[in-house]
Every structure is written in C-alpha cells, then in structure tokens.
Amino acid sequence: MSELDYVGKPVLRKDGPEKVTGRALYTVDMRLPGTLVGRILRSPHTHARIVNIDASRAERAPGVKAVVTHKDSLGVKHGFVETRRYPADQNCLAEDKVRFVGEEIAAVAAVDEYAAEEALELIHVEYEPLRAVFDPEEAMERDAPEIHPSHPKVREPFRNIAGKTESSWGDVEKGFDDSYLVLENRFDSHLRTHGYLEPQATLASFEPAGKLNVWTSSQGPFIKRSKLAKTLGLPMSAVRIHKAYVGGAFGGKIDLFGHEYCASLLSMKAGRPVKIVATREEVFTAYRHGQPLIVHVKTGVKKDGTLVAQRFRVINNCGAYRGSGVVVIFLAWGFAMLPYRIPNLEYEGYAVYTNNPVRAPQRGHGAPQMRFAVESQLDMIAEQLGIDPIEIRLKNARQPGEELPNGDNVHNCGLADCIRKAAEHTEFKQKYGKSRQTPESAGRYRRGIGIGVSSYFGGSLIYPNSSSVVVKMNDDGTAILLTGAMDIGQGAETILTQIVAEEIKVPVEEIQVIAADTESTPIDIGSWISGNAYVSGNAARVAGAEVRAKLIEIAADEMEARQEDIVLENKTAYVKGSPDRRIPYSELVAASVRKRRGDSIIGNGHWRTMRDEPHHPSLATTKGRWSENYAFDAQVAEVEVDTETGKARLLRAVTAHDCGFPINPLLVEGQVDGQVSMALGHAFLEEVLMKDGRTLNPNWLEYKMPSIHNMAVSEHLDVVTESYEVGRPYRTKEVGEGYVSAILAAIANAVYDAVGVRLFSTPFSPEKILQALGKLK
Amino acid sequence: MKILVELSVNGERFEIATNPHATLLEVLRNQLGLTGAKEACGTGECGSCTVLADGRPILACLALAADYQDCEITTIEGLQAGSTLTPVQESFLEKGAVQCGFCTPGMVLSATALLKKNPAPTLDQIRKALEGNLCRCTGYNKILEAVRAAGEKMSQEASGSSGQ
Numbered sequence A: 001m002s003e004l005d006y007v008g009k010p011v012l013r014k015d016g017p018e019k020v021t022g023r024a025l026y027t028v029d030m031r032l033p034g035t036l037v038g039r040i041l042r043s044p045h046t047h048a049r050i051v052n053i054d055a056s057r058a059e060r061a062p063g064v065k066a067v068v069t070h071k072d073s074l075g076v077k078h079g080f081v082e083t084r085r086y087p088a089d090q091n092c093l094a095e096d097k098v099r100f101v102g103e104e105i106a107a108v109a110a111v112d113e114y115a116a117e118e119a120l121e122l123i124h125v126e127y128e129p130l131r132a133v134f135d136p137e138e139a140m141e142r143d144a145p146e147i148h149p150s151h152p153k154v155r156e157p158f159r160n161i162a163g164k165t166e167s168s169w170g171d172v173e174k175g176f177d178d179s180y181l182v183l184e185n186r187f188d189s190h191l192r193t194h195g196y197l198e199p200q201a202t203l204a205s206f207e208p209a210g211k212l213n214v215w216t217s218s219q220g221p222f223i224k225r226s227k228l229a230k231t232l233g234l235p236m237s238a239v240r241i242h243k244a245y246v247g248g249a250f251g252g253k254i255d256l257f258g259h260e261y262c263a264s265l266l267s268m269k270a271g272r273p274v275k276i277v278a279t280r281e282e283v284f285t286a287y288r289h290g291q292p293l294i295v296h297v298k299t300g301v302k303k304d305g306t307l308v309a310q311r312f313r314v315i316n317n318c319g320a321y322r323g324s325g326v327v328v329i330f331l332a333w334g335f336a337m338l339p340y341r342i343p344n345l346e347y348e349g350y351a352v353y354t355n356n357p358v359r360a361p362q363r364g365h366g367a368p369q370m371r372f373a374v375e376s377q378l379d380m381i382a383e384q385l386g387i388d389p390i391e392i393r394l395k396n397a398r399q400p401g402e403e404l405p406n407g408d409n410v411h412n413c414g415l416a417d418c419i420r421k422a423a424e425h426t427e428f429k430q431k432y433g434k435s436r437q438t439p440e441s442a443g444r445y446r447r448g449i450g451i452g453v454s455s456y457f458g459g460s461l462i463y464p465n466s467s468s469v470v471v472k473m474n475d476d477g478t479a480i481l482l483t484g485a486m487d488i489g490q491g492a493e494t495i496l497t498q499i500v501a502e503e504i505k506v507p508v509e510e511i512q513v514i515a516a517d518t519e520s521t522p523i524d525i526g527s528w529i530s531g532n533a534y535v536s537g538n539a540a541r542v543a544g545a546e547v548r549a550k551l552i553e554i555a556a557d558e559m560e561a562r563q564e565d566i567v568l569e570n571k572t573a574y575v576k577g578s579p580d581r582r583i584p585y586s587e588l589v590a591a592s593v594r595k596r597r598g599d600s601i602i603g604n605g606h607w608r609t610m611r612d613e614p615h616h617p618s619l620a621t622t623k624g625r626w627s628e629n630y631a632f633d634a635q636v637a638e639v640e641v642d643t644e645t646g647k648a649r650l651l652r653a654v655t656a657h658d659c660g661f662p663i664n665p666l667l668v669e670g671q672v673d674g675q676v677s678m679a680l681g682h683a684f685l686e687e688v689l690m691k692d693g694r695t696l697n698p699n700w701l702e703y704k705m706p707s708i709h710n711m712a713v714s715e716h717l718d719v720v721t722e723s724y725e726v727g728r729p730y731r732t733k734e735v736g737e738g739y740v741s742a743i744l745a746a747i748a749n750a751v752y753d754a755v756g757v758r759l760f761s762t763p764f765s766p767e768k769i770l771q772a773l774g775k776l777k
Numbered sequence B: 001m002k003i004l005v006e007l008s009v010n011g012e013r014f015e016i017a018t019n020p021h022a023t024l025l026e027v028l029r030n031q032l033g034l035t036g037a038k039e040a041c042g043t044g045e046c047g048s049c050t051v052l053a054d055g056r057p058i059l060a061c062l063a064l065a066a067d068y069q070d071c072e073i074t075t076i077e078g079l080q081a082g083s084t085l086t087p088v089q090e091s092f093l094e095k096g097a098v099q100c101g102f103c104t105p106g107m108v109l110s111a112t113a114l115l116k117k118n119p120a121p122t123l124d125q126i127r128k129a130l131e132g133n134l135c136r137c138t139g140y141n142k143i144l145e146a147v148r149a150a151g152e153k154m155s156q157e158a159s160g161s162s163g164q
C-alpha cells in the first residue's frame, strides 16, 4: 500500500482564507450594474379562493419596472418530487387559490426597496376565505376541508393524503404472538427550522440574447437549473447558475423557491438584473421548515431482547403542497429499519396536506424523529426485561455483510464497534441507573446517561443522479479541478481536492478549484443527498487516476523505465530506487504536448451510485435499491436535570461513528459538532410556534438557536472501516447528516436515566419534565 | 432628502450622501461595497453584522451611520495589514472554526476585540464575548479553541518582540 500524503489528513479548508478575510462573496453580496430590488406579495390567508388580482396601480407606480402575477407565468407547476405517481403540485405564483400564509401571489421589481414595498401595497387581491385545517390527523378526517384531493392510489377514506408509503416483510402478527414482550407507543416531534444564517437570496440577470444568469443561495446548481428552465420555459442551456458562496443550508435550500422564480421572471420582463433577498421574518413565516412526524411504533421482542416484530404507522404534516413530504415517509421507513435486524416488519406512512407552509428536507430528513421513537422504546423494553441498554443494542445491531430487505448491503458496517467504543469511553455501564438509585434527598441536580444509534445512507438516485469531474494539468505542473459540487460549508471543495491531490501527487494548495457553475463545470449530484464524499469523491478519484496514468506513461518514456517502476511525489516523477533523479511535472506536461500530439494531460471521471439500477427506489413501496453505502453511529449523551425547574441540559456528547474512511478528520469533527449542536437545539431550545397556520415567533429572539453558552463537550471516536488506496475505488460514507439523530434519542434516554421521566415528544421542555415529576399540576 | 455622513473606515475617510436613517451596515455594504459584514437578521439577534467602532464590537444593523462619524470603524476587510492574516484569522483556519463562513467576519471581529483587551481570556470570558454571535454550522467548540489559540499566539508574539 502506498503512503498517503493528502487524504486522511486534517488539511485546512481551501476556501478558508477567503472566508476569514471577508472576501468570500455570497449571493446576498452580489450586485450587477442597474440591479433592481425585487419583493414578493404573499398570501395573508391560510386558505382562500382568489377572486381577482389587480396589479395595474402597482405597474404605474413611480420607480416600478416590472410586476408579475400568475398571468405572466407559463403555469408550469413544480415540486420537490416530480414523478408519475407524484406530479408537481405547486404553482410558482398562485392562480385561483392560496393554501398557506406566505404563498407567493405577485412580485415587483423597482429601483429601490421603498418603491418595491409601496408597489406591493398597491396590488389589490380579492379573496374568498375558505375553511382551513392545520393538524394532520384532523386533516385526514372525512369532513375536513379539502386542500387537494387525496392521492388517487390511496384506498382508505382519508382526506388530504399527499402520498403513502407501504412496506412489509415476514409475518408481523405472528411475530407479536411469538414475542415475550410487546410494547406500543406514540412519539411526537415538533416543528423546527434550519436556521441557516444567510437568508434565501437570488440575483437574476436576463441577457437580451436570451441567456438567464442566476446567482442563488442553494445546495447544488444543477437541480436549480433544471427547475428554473422548466418553469420559465427556457432551454436548459439558456439558464446558467453561477457559483456564489453559501451561508448555510441544512436541507432548506434544495427546492425551487418563489424568490428564485420571481427574480428570474422579473428580470426577463424588466430587462434588468433583479435581486430578491428574503427578510429573516419571511424565512421564518413563509419558507420551508422541517417535518414533525407522529410515530406509532409497536415492537415485539424475545425474552433476551432480540427483536421479533415491529409495526410502524407514521403521519407527516407536509404542509400545503407535497414538498419533500412524500420523501420523508419513505425515508422514515429506511431510518426505522437500518440499524437493527427486524425479521418481521410492517410500515405505513402518510404524508398529509395541511394549510401550513410547505416543508423541506432538514438535516437528517426524518431520521431524528424515527430514532427518537425507536431508541426510546428500546430502552423501555430493555428496562422491562432487565437488560442493559448496551447489550440490547449489541444483540440486534446489524453485522458486516448483512443484506437489507431491499437488496442493499451494509458491507463493512461498524455499528457494533461504535456501540462498544461509545460505551467503554463513557463508562456507560458503571454510570447507568446510578441516579435513579440514589434517594431524592441526594440533591436537586441529577445526572443521567443515555445511548442512541443511527444509520444514514450515502447518496441515492435522484436527479442529477451522477457526478463528473475534470482534472487539467497546468504547464507549471500544478492542476485545476473542475467540479459541479457546491461547497455549503461542509468542505466539498477541500475533500475533492485532497482526493485529486492524492491521485496525482500535487499538493492541495497547488490545485485550483473551479466549482458549482452549470456552464463551466460538469454535472454534480449536489450537496443534499449525502453523496458528495462518495459519488463526487469517486468521480474526482477517477479523473485524477486518468491524469496519473498519463503522467506515469510519459515519465516512463522520458526516463526509459518501466511504468510500474515510476513513482510520483510532490509534482515530480522518479524511478523506484533512484529518488535523486527526478523529472518535474512541468517537464512531463511539456513532453506530453511535444510527443503525444499536443496532449496537455486532462483527465475526466464520472460516478453513479448503484450504476446498474435504472432509477431510485419506489417511494410508494420502498422496492428497489436505495443506496450503496451506509454510515453507522452510536452516540452517548450525559445530561443534568434540575429537578426544581425541570430544566435539562446536555453536558457531554460522545459520537462513535463509522464513516468509512475520514478523508479529512478536521472537517469530519466539524460536521459532528455541528450536528450535536443542532440536536441539542432540537431537544431543548428550538420550536417554531404556530397557531392556525401563522408563525408566532419569526425571529431569533423568540426562536432560540444554541448560542456559545449552550454547547456541550463533544467528543469523537472514529471507527474506521475502510482504507484509501490510490487507484482503487473506495466506499467512504457520509458524515453530514447522520449524527443529528442518535444523539437526540440519547438525550431523551439520559433524561430518563437522570430522573425516571420518559419523554414521548420533543422538545424536552421543563414543563414536560416537571409534569412527569408530579411537580406541575 | 439626503444628508452627508463622514465616516472613517479601515483608516480611510469617506463622505457619503445617504438618507438620515440609513444604518451603518447599509452604508458599509451598499455604498462602500464592504460586504464582509453580513446581514442575517437585521434586528440585532445574530451578530453577523459585527464591526468595530474604536475597537469595540457593535451591531452595524442597529447602528445609525450618522451616529458613528467620530469613530474609527474597522470591518473585516480592514483587519489585516497587507495580505498576512492576523493571529485570530489564522487560528480560525487552523482549528477548523470556519464552515459556511457567514458568521465568521463577526466572530473574528468580536474575538479580536476581546483579545486586544484580554489576551489570555478564560473560556467563560470567551463565551461572554461571543454570546451575541450565532453560528449554525460549527457548534462553537472549535471557535472557542481558535480564540484561545489566537490569544496564546498573540501573547507569544508580544513576549517575543519585547524580548528582542
């Protein structure tokens, strides 16, 4: 095995210097000469018929350059999912109905924000309010107001069903009959938001020759290009999404958004660049948040804790349009069944329309909600059986090489090692149960320890399905890497550069990256399906390998040696055994140009996960392959509960994780820490409060995100299950969103361990804890 | 109905015609093209718009430009001399305290102001100084480490140069 110089090392971020000096330009910083300010008119109603829209006064107002309503659009609908079963269901601008507060009705472009704001007030919309419904279980009832007709394939007499996922194997009823213990519980989760710091923003500039240039804060330019082209009726090649730095996304910037469409359409109409930046209040009230799930789970186990059967019923409040609601009910199935062997399983999940804003993926996309339910109940089972939480997890954890019921394989799954390592490192067994054994007089503050496990997929087949990468040598022996990958802070550009550096032995600092531009870089899977390290990473590896092969070939020629004897190192080549005589890459490139008909040495690589699968698995039946690799983790939480106030806090989080091979350990730690922080916000601090479809706390004063005071100690234990070898495919796993989940469950279990309070819903608020302690009436 | 505001920013004087209620952040970003200070909320809740006024961190989204005519304003663009990074900037890089980078200018400036006053802060003092700066990406631990490391670097540099 060759020595690794660049991967597996804590290489500093490529974009770091730009960011610490304030030079990195985000979409909100972009501006072109003559840029107009765009603003969006949004529905004040939760559910209403639009009788008439009169924008004529706004059109004539001073400073206004363009106004658009549904009449200016082609009426092409869009959706996060656009399949035959789940066709697009959302208008870019409302036509005859609005279904949530904040739905886009019209947009204006004006010379400044004052003129734009005034123009919005001049647009007169006549509404006829309709009955609305906000709770998903109420929305399913037969006499609920109909937001959209129920999905035609759903046979049950429920209203407002946006979609359904069903899956089963084995014989669940028999499984329950054969079980020693059966528990049935309901777990609820609450509404949270992504909290990206950079607000949603777009700058669009339509050129007279017919080209639309767009800068937008996103998670991947190619999906934006495809959706903008389709809704605007432009050829895909006429839409160019340019790179801009992105100030956080976490799942909230994938779909096509109203401001992207409106800025583009306004620019086409006004013939000038148009920029729309959402206010923080708009982000809170009208944009997409995560998806609270209602999870019913019934589990049967043997006396020794072995899982026998599990039945899930999941209900997702997916808002006024489908959004990613039908994806979550598919994923919830996956996150339920990944970590443990379940011989008999029955799953049904419903996505239900309500008159709430549309929902989006949010880091973990259903996994935190599912793991909270399953792991909490598993601890309840363990206690009743008198088994400790570690043993029951080890007993059921998937083992390397296991095939999943959908035909996927967990390959070198390191879950059992993760559980063991996390437990040993935290002295779990010695601590667990201690607090509950001490008498009440022992004090006001109680400590507890809890564990959770989770698993996450690394890339699946959704447009654009694949990644390509190009690597070009420069005359001076340095290189250029072209990738469509979008660095949203996770470090995509850095790890791809490390991989190329390793293959071609050019230092990371001497590889220039050109990224995330639909015109000048090749297609990329995007930074939203946890496939960057694996899919784009392998594409980069293949492109690098092609360059490597060419360098070796020409070096062998030049040095009159055999190719297998050529060693590459730090931009030079030498013959094995005589490192003193080296040819620099600059000379190899020149030689290649001279002797290989001008070949300046360019490599290209592409990668597709599950390359023999025609398409993604069925969202309705879960049939078909889902992913080629799965990351696993066990997380331990230590908490302290104040029994007087009911306030709990996270003191320490330990993450033992199998991410395959950490390409950049520093970036991996950053991902883990960020997820622990989000999970503690989920557990204790954050909640979007809504009443009757309206957001009550649309700001960070009232929506509490973790501050520097809230953060707990976060420790990382790598369970490395892969090795990286130059010239060989590798199956590294994801680290970007798998670790928000187990830690949430671990916190709930730790609260139980501290004070004996079992929590059945998030957030873990002081009221709930006091109530359960009998200290609140 | 504009007024003339005179500002001293990063060592340069500017005369800017602006409306009387323009915030310092608007003037910096829109009129001077200094986009390093960010606007994530515009209402004083996140710290991403932090700049230094006579060395003290302020929220530029809440500050009226007209009120800061007698101060020396430092933005992230004016922090370093030439192209060498400051110890704070360097430590943020080395410790992995930067992800999306949107909070970074504000964080770096708040940390710089703290370390000027107190080069060897306790963790609690660092927390206090950065409590108004939200970061959604990093979970803060690496930021804490970076600020501490920067303090050490600055003390070493100071003692190194005084020892000469």
Ligand code: FES
Pocket: B038, B039, B040, B041, B042, B043, B044, B045, B046, B047, B048, B049, B050, B059, B060, B061, B062
């Ligand atoms: S933008 Fe000034 S505090 Fe948020």
Ligand code: FES
Pocket: A197, A247, A248, A489, B097, B098, B099, B100, B101, B102, B103, B104, B134, B135, B136, B137, B138
């Ligand atoms: S690095 Fe993204 S908000 Fe701090």
